[in-house]
Amino acid sequence: MRYVQLRAFHHVAVSGGFSRAAEALHLTQPAISDQVRKLEEEYEILLFNRHKKQVSLTPQGDRLLEITRRLFDSEQQALELLSEVRALRAGTLRIVADSAHHLLHILARFRDRYPGVRITVHSGNTESVLDALYAYEADIGVLGNMPESRDIEALKLNSTPIVAFVARDHPVAGRPSLSFRDLAALPLVLREEGSRTRAKLEDNARVAGIVLTPAIEAEGREAVREIVASGAGVGFVSAAEFGSDARLVSIPIMGGGEMMMDEALICLRERKAGKLVQAFFEVAAEMATT
The missing domain is CATH 3.40.190.10 (Periplasmic binding protein-like II)
Structure with missing residues (x-):
């Protein structure tokens, strides 16, 4: 096993193709293909599935990539040092x-x-x-x-509570606060699964005996903000992230326990x-x- 072979494998894996790996390493595509082929032949292992012009990692290739990520990241750290x-x-x-x-x-x-x-x-x-x-x-x-x-x-960096926010002309915009029971009766605009803000909000609602069901689910904070600004529903964000937007007003959530981000x-x-x-x-x- 040679360094150049591992390097060729790594760049093909992370870039998704032999030609892109060749560009990154300033080599020809046949040279990259040859280095990967020799690595596979020497150890009698298939690292890539090759179908027409598409390549994908085999399970063994996935495991090797985990190792080469650490290897070449350590190399970069050594270079920085x-x-x-x-x-x-x-x-x-x-x-x-x-x-x-x-x-x-x-x-x-x-x-x-x-x-x-x-x-x-x-x-x-x-x-x-x-x-x-x-x-x-x-x-x-x-x-x-x-x-x-x-x-x-x-x-x-900081710690701030989760707040609800609505369009300035929304029917609840003038409310001093909202409870989970209030929220359950309103159209909600929630982040995608995997959002920590959403998870904490839903967990605290369940503790209060309330299930919050999104009317709209959007990927990303900015998408939620624009949907809420259109008047389509109620969004949620940490107070530090609410920022300044003349189209929106924030409303505290009461009775939900500790919901600090x-x-x-x-x-x-x-x-x-x-x-x-x-x-x-x-x-x-x-x-x-x-």
């Missing part, structure tokens, strides 16, 4: 967040301090944020709760020592104490 100054001048930091709102002030200070670092921010829910971290597709995540896993390093900055513990991740956490910690 050996060129720390350069990493903070021209590296790339990948963030996936359940709400970018909690990052805005941190991003501004981080960019002031490290203007050469490129940052990508993608949105997701609790499940997809964790999946991205464990798949090494993101360096840092933002979640609406403090995870208890030993694999995760977390920094609490602890927004946290997280990363895999094994990656906390990475220069860019460490620098971002340091800036976030400064902001949390000022």
Whole structure:
């Protein structure tokens, strides 16, 4: 087994094809195909199902990919360690967040301090944020709760209650509060399954003996916001994420017990020592104490 063979396999697996892997590695497609073929022949194992121009991982390929993700991520960390100054001048930091709102002030200070670092921010829910971290597709995540896993390093950013929100001209817009019984009688606009806000809301409603059934289920916070703004129903969000929108009003939820969302900055513990991740956490910690 040679390094170049594992590298070829890894890039085909993560990019979804031999031609894209060849582009990423600046090699020809026949060279990539040959390296993967030799790896399979040497160990008498099939790593990819090949059908016409489509490739997919076999079960053995899936297991090998789990290993090569760690291998090449460790290689990247070693590179960062050996060129720390350069990493903070021209590296790339990948963030996936359940709400970018909690990052805005941190991003501004981080960019002031490290203007050469490129940052990508993608949105997701609790499940997809964790999946991205464990798949090494993101360096840092933002979640609406403090995870208890030993694999995760977390920094609490804030803690705010879940509130309901409606269009400004909605019939209940002037109410001082809403109970779960009130909510059960209204058309609700809920996030997709996997949303921590939705899960906490539904759990607390069940404790109160109420089942909340969505009239509309939408993927993503912005989709919910736009649907609610149209007057179609009642949405839910943590108070910190409600923001400022002249079309909407927020309403406290009463009688539901403790429904606080602890927004946290997280990363895999094994990656906390990475220069860019460490620098971002340091800036976030400064902001949390000022």
